[in-house]
Amino acid sequence: MLLRKLFILLLPGILWGGITSSFLLLYLQANVLTQVADINSGHQLLCYEMPMKNKVQPTQKEITMREDDFIVSKTDLKGRLTYANKIFVEFSGFTQTEILNKQHNIVRHPDMPRAIFHLLWSTIQAGKEFNGYVKNMSKDGSFYWVFANVTPSYDNNKNIIGYYSVRRKASQQALSVIEPLYQEMLTAEANAGTKNAIEASTSILMAKAEQQGDGYDQFVLSL
Numbered sequence: 001m002l003l004r005k006l007f008i009l010l011l012p013g014i015l016w017g018g019i020t021s022s023f024l025l026l027y028l029q030a031n032v033l034t035q036v037a038d039i040n041s042g043h044q045l046l047c048y049e050m051p052m053k054n055k056v057q058p059t060q061k062e063i064t065m066r067e068d069d070f071i072v073s074k075t076d077l078k079g080r081l082t083y084a085n086k087i088f089v090e091f092s093g094f095t096q097t098e099i100l101n102k103q104h105n106i107v108r109h110p111d112m113p114r115a116i117f118h119l120l121w122s123t124i125q126a127g128k129e130f131n132g133y134v135k136n137m138s139k140d141g142s143f144y145w146v147f148a149n150v151t152p153s154y155d156n157n158k159n160i161i162g163y164y165s166v167r168r169k170a171s172q173q174a175l176s177v178i179e180p181l182y183q184e185m186l187t188a189e190a191n192a193g194t195k196n197a198i199e200a201s202t203s204i205l206m207a208k209a210e211q212q213g214d215g216y217d218q219f220v221l222s223l
């Protein structure tokens with residue numbers, strides 16, 4: 001009699017415990033399965049982890065700028081595109097609507113060392129002009145090399161109100177120096193880890209610049 005009463009008293013607890021642990025098991029199973037699916041499809045995992053970045057997979061297809069092409073863009077202070085000319089639209093593969101108000105990293109190629117963009121931003125934010133070689137990526141994953149000039153734009157009170165960039169075709173002669181240099185910088189960034197990447201890569205760039213010229217500007221302008 002006592003045992004029966006005890007059983008009736010405990011029954012709701014036993015049932016509730018059973019239900020919650022079943023749900024817990026189902027949840028754990030689903031989670032493990034999702035992770036396995038993500039590991040099997042590396043591309044999806046990459047897209048999931050970098051929702052703000054370009055999700056395009058790079059290809060080996062190169063599109064070359066014509067001798068008289070100029071790729072022009074303007075950004076706000078945060079690097080969001082406020083203007084892109086027709087040639088920019090053509091090479092990027094995006095439409096004007098897809099480009100405007102997006103971050104300029106919409107055309108970023110993964111072969112570009114982070115140190116170059118770090119130098120670009122610190123130079124223009126200091127009110128100076130940046131010159132450099134950039135490998136960009138189109139919407140379909142193909143790439144195009146440019147020689148970029150980036151400058152700050154000012155209002156009447158000499159406040160920086162945005163940035164402006166004009167790019168022309170990069171010469172093969174310059175790329176024969178730049179490509180192996182960027183490859184070396186990229187490897188150094190990967191080996192140094194996130195925290196020390198820029199420093200490691202910048203010291204390679206500056207060593208090369210000193211060896212071939214008198215500082216970075218003279219080096220890139222001499223190629």
Ligand SMILES: Cc1cc2nc3c(=O)[nH]c(=O)nc-3n(C[C@H](O)[C@H](O)[C@H](O)COP(=O)(O)O)c2cc1C
Pocket residue numbers: 073074075079103104105106107108109112117120134136148150151163164165
């Ligand atoms: C005016 C201007 C032009 C730029 N042009 C390019 C460009 O052609 N390609 C590019 O990858 N980044 C360009 N950037 C730099 C991007 O804003 C960004 O720093 C870079 O793509 C790296 O992106 P991430 O820091 O998200 O990796 C430009 C920035 C400014 C202000």
